[in-house]
Amino acid sequence: MTDATTPQPGTRALVLGGGGIAGIAWELGVLSALQDAGVDLGAADLVVGSSAGSVVGTFVRNGAVLQAYDQQHAPLPSTYVEPTQVEPGSVQERVGAALQGASDDQDARARLGRAAQQVTTGQTDDERTATFVETLPGTDWPDAPLAVTAIDATDGTFRVLTAADGVPLPRAVAASCSVPFVWSPVAIQGRPYIDGGMRSATNADVAAGHERVLVIACGPEGPSPLGPWLDVAVESLRAGGSSVEVVIADSTSQQAFGTNSLALSTQAPAADAGRAQGTAVAERIAAFWSEDLASVDA
Helix, strand or coil: CCCCCCCEEEEEEEEECCCHHHHHHHHHHHHHHHHHCCCCHHHCCEEEEECHHHHHHHHHHCCCHHHHHHHCCCCCCCCCCCCCCCCCCHHHHHHHHHCCCCCCHHHHHHHHHHHHCCCCCCCCHHHHHHHHHHHCCCCCCCCCCEEEEEEECCCCCEEEECHHHCCCHHHHHHHHCCCCCCCCCEEECCEEEEEHHHCCCCCHHHHCCEEEEEEEECCCCCCCCCCCCHHHHHHHHHHCCCEEEEEECCHHHHHHHCCCCCCHHHHHHHHHHHHHHHHHHHHHHHHHHHCCHHHHHC
């Protein structure tokens, strides 16, 4: 990952947002269509994954997108336990209540993290990490740069985890996917962590310093006290000199997600919807990803 504020010529970043089980399936559908259209996803200089996107990012980096897409229709046996207690709107309401009185975005994340630590039911973080050992295409960090986002549940610090941090990949992904009030936080190096998508569903600003940034988002993001939402991040990236393309789940895709994006029943319909949308945008994205920026902007 580059720390440069000026985009490095020829560099590309792929940003994958959060969206639950449905989001994983939808993103795999979109990416499988793009890959079939000739988009070389493996050529990304950086892949950024938040929550569901952290899972999909591992498939991208292992060259296993098509295989993973097929598995959305014939899932492998898994120890994943569907959180049946989740009700539409319940998580959002508890998040809103936790943020009352926050002074800034980090304080808001810290308040959310502390409230999330009160959840102690369901699978342990070790059990959920074991599920990701089963789910991911590999348990080692890939050689090519992969960034997984998470939030320190104690002080609200936003972390961008990479291979250099020494955190086992399945545990980093489990932390990035630890939705507050659904699952308890995941321990990393002795500290509790929650879903990186709580700062932003995409955290697209992490891709700063890359000439081209492709963002795959499972839905639009509205203004948030937790961090720079998608529109703000895209504006900042473009102001810094990056060229940005965004694919946001369309209405058909969002309907396929249903009322509980953490339900296993969403996998096949969301994957199909993603595949259809990916096919529809493939020509535009292929040109953006593969051609000289000068010809794209002309």
